[in-house]
Amino acid sequence: MAETDCNETLRELEAFLDHELSEEVHVAIHAHLAGCHDCHETFDFHAELKTVVARKCQEQLPPGLLERIRRCLGDDEAGTASSDGPATG
Numbered sequence: 001m002a003e004t005d006c007n008e009t010l011r012e013l014e015a016f017l018d019h020e021l022s023e024e025v026h027v028a029i030h031a032h033l034a035g036c037h038d039c040h041e042t043f044d045f046h047a048e049l050k051t052v053v054a055r056k057c058q059e060q061l062p063p064g065l066l067e068r069i070r071r072c073l074g075d076d077e078a079g080t081a082s083s084d085g086p087a088t089g
């Protein structure tokens with residue numbers, strides 16, 4: 001039986017919410033959340049945030065806002081995008 005730590009659980013947060021984990025890991029994390037209030041709250045918050053963001057995506061968002069949210073979520077992907085435009089003066 002493999003037990004999951006809080007740290008390990010939180011590390012898999014994004015993958016968990018995106019359903020990218022194997023069923024085994026998914027179940028293990030689910031079991032952890034059932035008994036860990038702190039992790040449960042964190043996951044709940046992120047899950048709701050993702051839902052809100054997904055819904056807002058259907059509307060027109062001011063450029064930059066989504067990026068700020070993504071950064072807030074710690075979503076830093078390797079790779080270079082086009083440089084930023086002219087900075088605000």
Ligand SMILES: [Zn+2]
Nearest residue numbers: 005006036039
């Ligand atoms: Zn925990």
